[in-house]
Amino acid sequence: MIDPHHPLIKILLVLLALLAWRRWAPVSYWYVLVFPRKVISLRWTWRHVASGCGLTKKRHRWWFTTVPGLVASTGVVQVKRRFQRVAVDTKPWMGLPRPTRNGFRITFHLLDGQIPDDYAKVCERLAHAWRIEAVRVVGSRPGRVTLQGITSDPLTHVAAAMPPAAPPGGWRADDLLRPIVGVLETGAAWRMDFRLIPHWMNAGATQSGKSNLINALLVGLAPQPVALVGFDLKGGMELSAYQARLSALATTRSECLDLLSDLIAVMGARMMACRRHGARDIWQLPDSARPIPVVVLVDELAELFLTADKAEKDQVTRTATALLRIAQLGRALGIHLVLSGQRIGSDLGPGVTALRAQIGSRVCHRVNDPETAVMTLGDLDPDALVAARSIAPELPGVAVVTGSDGRWSRARSGYVSDYAAEQAAHTYAELTLSWAQVAASGLGHELPNPSHHALNP
Numbered sequence: 001m002i003d004p005h006h007p008l009i010k011i012l013l014v015l016l017a018l019l020a021w022r023r024w025a026p027v028s029y030w031y032v033l034v035f036p037r038k039v040i041s042l043r044w045t046w047r048h049v050a051s052g053c054g055l056t057k058k059r060h061r062w063w064f065t066t067v068p069g070l071v072a073s074t075g076v077v078q079v080k081r082r083f084q085r086v087a088v089d090t091k092p093w094m095g096l097p098r099p100t101r102n103g104f105r106i107t108f109h110l111l112d113g114q115i116p117d118d119y120a121k122v123c124e125r126l127a128h129a130w131r132i133e134a135v136r137v138v139g140s141r142p143g144r145v146t147l148q149g150i151t152s153d154p155l156t157h158v159a160a161a162m163p164p165a166a167p168p169g170g171w172r173a174d175d176l177l178r179p180i181v182g183v184l185e186t187g188a189a190w191r192m193d194f195r196l197i198p199h200w201m202n203a204g205a206t207q208s209g210k211s212n213l214i215n216a217l218l219v220g221l222a223p224q225p226v227a228l229v230g231f232d233l234k235g236g237m238e239l240s241a242y243q244a245r246l247s248a249l250a251t252t253r254s255e256c257l258d259l260l261s262d263l264i265a266v267m268g269a270r271m272m273a274c275r276r277h278g279a280r281d282i283w284q285l286p287d288s289a290r291p292i293p294v295v296v297l298v299d300e301l302a303e304l305f306l307t308a309d310k311a312e313k314d315q316v317t318r319t320a321t322a323l324l325r326i327a328q329l330g331r332a333l334g335i336h337l338v339l340s341g342q343r344i345g346s347d348l349g350p351g352v353t354a355l356r357a358q359i360g361s362r363v364c365h366r367v368n369d370p371e372t373a374v375m376t377l378g379d380l381d382p383d384a385l386v387a388a389r390s391i392a393p394e395l396p397g398v399a400v401v402t403g404s405d406g407r408w409s410r411a412r413s414g415y416v417s418d419y420a421a422e423q424a425a426h427t428y429a430e431l432t433l434s435w436a437q438v439a440a441s442g443l444g445h446e447l448p449n450p451s452h453h454a455l456n457p
């Protein structure tokens with residue numbers, strides 16, 4: 001018979017309980033058991049870690065030191081204590097670590113001559129020293145830098161992206177165009193904030209999660225009073241399922257050119273409206289006069305730039321010029337681009353480099369070749385390129401995303417099946433304005449003669 005009161009049995013039961021706790025309630029396990037131990041070890045080892053990562057500085061201090069001296073008359077060595085200036089290693093002051101769901105945050109006081117970038121450069125070293133997944137700089141103030149330690153990768157399980165509920169009292173201008181599409185590796189929501197960064201690039205190899213991001217974006221924007229426009233030169237295979245919520249969809253090259261020239265006409269009309277009101281952008285216009293924002297989804301940018309013969313070359317040049325104008329002027333006029341593609345580089349043709357320079361935020365999914373990562377993320381931190389190239393194929397939807405501050409982060413879009421996106425498009429179909437209504441919105445009159453490519457006339 002096993003005695004249930006035997007000490008070994010008791011230990012075994014406690015161990016099993018701990019294992020079950022860790023398995024079924026990892027968050028509370030982390031807060032209660034792991035985090036306090038981590039705090040002690042972080043503070044205990046900080047001098048060594050800071051010195052190993054080159055974050056300490058030599059400083060001169062007055063110090064009591066023991067100095068051996070030879071007494072000449074007797075030849076005896078005597079040890080004297082003297083007040084002396086010596087160089088000592090100073091470590092940056094470490095604030096108390098604060099727990100987060102999947103890690104911790106710590107603020108450090110910068111030593112004289114240090115900048116937050118000095119910490120950004122040694123994030124990987126810190127992660128290894130602290131035995132955690134990753135470390136990122138998440139904020140800075142004068143004289144301070146805040147780091148986030150990530151103990152478990154929150155990107156392995158990401159909840160599906162859902163259509164956001166309308167805020168109480170209806171959509172206000174400030175709520176628009178900031179859909180949540182997934183999760184950042186810090187555990188925070190990944191918001192594609194078009195108001196902050198007007199245009200986005202969505203790059204990656206096939207099966208890396210580009211279309212999923214478009215789906216998540218569609219689901220996030222569908223309930224908002226926003227016009228969506230699609231360019232899909234794969235014959236409409238990708239975007240035509242969402243037509244119920246699209247104000248226009250172009251699927252052939254000539255439709256694309258027509259739609260682009262309409263968009264430019266719309267921009268011209270909006271520019272005049274802004275000038276009449278003395279506004280610098282549509283957000284400064286009174287609510288009643290503000291035209292509806294337009295988000296242009298381009299699936300497979302390369303298709304827009306491919307030329308089969310000389311005749312098409314002229315069309316491609318005009319397409320490139322039109323896109324560039326929209327990218328340059330769209331920000332103030334509420335016209336936003338999301339450019340998706342496998343490669344978005346100069347090999348597509350002249351004009352692509354200039355276009356890319358106008359795209360403020362980059363999303364780089366898994367890529368097949370290093371050049372694509374370089375093209376997409378530009379000359380960002382080499383660490384960002386390494387992170388982009390090490391995205392595992394088993395985790396589609398994971399991407400390296402650049403932020404408004406030039407820093408980068410890993411992120412993953414919430415899974416949205418084509419069916420779910422299609423459902424969202426149908427659910428919110430009544431919000432779809434026809435292309436003529438989009439062109440006329442906020443202007444108080446219909447634009448003359450919108451072209452007839454639009455599939456929702």
Ligand SMILES: Nc1ncnc2c1ncn2[C@@H]1O[C@H](COP(=O)(O)OP(=O)(O)O)[C@@H](O)[C@H]1O
Pocket residue numbers: 158204205206207208209210211212213396397398412413414415416
């Ligand atoms: N964030 C995600 N979470 C889970 N699965 C995803 C995610 N993103 C993409 N997938 C899956 O990966 C596969 C490829 O994604 P897709 O968006 O079609 O890639 P792409 O458009 O780049 O070829 C699809 O089966 C999709 O369901």
Ligand SMILES: [Mg+2]
Pocket residue numbers: 210211
């Ligand atoms: Mg796709």
